[in-house]
Amino acid sequence: MMRKGLLLLAVILCSTSVYTQTPENEFKPSGKILSQVFGDYFYVLTADTGIGKLSKAFLNKPSGMTGFQFKRVTLGYEYNWTPQIKTFIKIETNDNALSADNTMSFFLKDAYLKYKINALTEFCLGIQPTFSFETSEQYWGLRYVEKTILDLRSIEPARDFGISVRGKFSAGSPFSYIVMAGDNSYVRPETDKYKKLYGKLGYSPFNGLDFCYYSDYAFQAEKNGKPSNELVQAVFAGYKNEKNSVGLETFLKTTGNGYMTPDSMFTNLNGMGISVFGSVNISKKIACFARYDFYDPNINAGSTNDRRYFATAGLSWTPVANINFSPNLEMETYESAKYSPSPLVWARLNFQWNLK
Numbered sequence: 001m002m003r004k005g006l007l008l009l010a011v012i013l014c015s016t017s018v019y020t021q022t023p024e025n026e027f028k029p030s031g032k033i034l035s036q037v038f039g040d041y042f043y044v045l046t047a048d049t050g051i052g053k054l055s056k057a058f059l060n061k062p063s064g065m066t067g068f069q070f071k072r073v074t075l076g077y078e079y080n081w082t083p084q085i086k087t088f089i090k091i092e093t094n095d096n097a098l099s100a101d102n103t104m105s106f107f108l109k110d111a112y113l114k115y116k117i118n119a120l121t122e123f124c125l126g127i128q129p130t131f132s133f134e135t136s137e138q139y140w141g142l143r144y145v146e147k148t149i150l151d152l153r154s155i156e157p158a159r160d161f162g163i164s165v166r167g168k169f170s171a172g173s174p175f176s177y178i179v180m181a182g183d184n185s186y187v188r189p190e191t192d193k194y195k196k197l198y199g200k201l202g203y204s205p206f207n208g209l210d211f212c213y214y215s216d217y218a219f220q221a222e223k224n225g226k227p228s229n230e231l232v233q234a235v236f237a238g239y240k241n242e243k244n245s246v247g248l249e250t251f252l253k254t255t256g257n258g259y260m261t262p263d264s265m266f267t268n269l270n271g272m273g274i275s276v277f278g279s280v281n282i283s284k285k286i287a288c289f290a291r292y293d294f295y296d297p298n299i300n301a302g303s304t305n306d307r308r309y310f311a312t313a314g315l316s317w318t319p320v321a322n323i324n325f326s327p328n329l330e331m332e333t334y335e336s337a338k339y340s341p342s343p344l345v346w347a348r349l350n351f352q353w354n355l356k
Helices: 002-020 134-140
Strands: 030-046 066-080 085-094 108-116 120-130 159-168 175-183 196-206 209-218 230-239 244-260 268-281 286-296 308-320 323-334 344-355
Touching: 066 108, 108 244, 134 209, 134 230, 134 244, 159 196
Parallel strands: none
Antiparallel strands: 030 066, 030 344, 066 085, 085 108, 108 120, 120 159, 159 175, 175 196, 196 209, 209 230, 230 244, 244 268, 268 286, 286 308, 308 323, 323 344
16 A cells, blocks of 8 residues: 555656646746835035025935935836736835825836737836936936936926837837827826827837837816916937947927916917936946036017026946936026026935835
């Protein structure tokens, strides 16, 4: 009886072993945790005494203030169900996500499913990146130091709930595209009927050189009995190699009937911005960078004294992969019709670490 039992056990073990053996190249479902943390230690060198009256000043702390702060903390999980299907979910807290007691609170940042239709086309459903500054962020490469201009000036949301398709027109083609239809509600539940359409066309003649045109159209409720839909158009050009990276981004935002002229007539509100940046690798672990932005939220005739100028420069140190430190200076200046605001200048030590 014991011999029969041992023989039966051996057969079961052998059969199980044969069953679980798979070719080395056979796909196996798997997942991984991803996270990102970045923040800074800041010291406000100068700030205007009337900073609270400046329109949307993002360097909005009083002169002499200093401290540590987390700018972003994320935790995500990616699961690959098949070679064609994967899902991703991520929660985030940041310095703007504050609860009622003024503490940082988490919110749902991403929750999407991607389906690779074929070698050229990918479909995505859920809360996902809007891709409006996707290419410029790759060339800037210093998101933990500062946002790119479309994000910094709140021209575009970083996320939206919708469906998107991205791909190339043919194998080996230098042209790529992305189209998306979204709620136009960021990561919040939808509360109205107005939606947003996104589109992007990219051209990359060779690795390290990119041009892209981005546009979106947001349907909005009427204002003053007239349409107030928004149109954003942006153009980016960038080049990078092993040692250098440069980029130029410009945009125009038009809001229907959003501006009242001096003679009390409503017309379209037009705002524009330009950002130019570059970095140079001094060594394998240290790079220097600089950036300058010009932003005018209203370029209409009759609108003056509302331009903003932004600049930052510093070093980026990468002691090991996915860990970075950056000592830098950041400055913003404003026009004002009533007085000349003092420059807003911060000295900072930014840091980040990523789990990929």
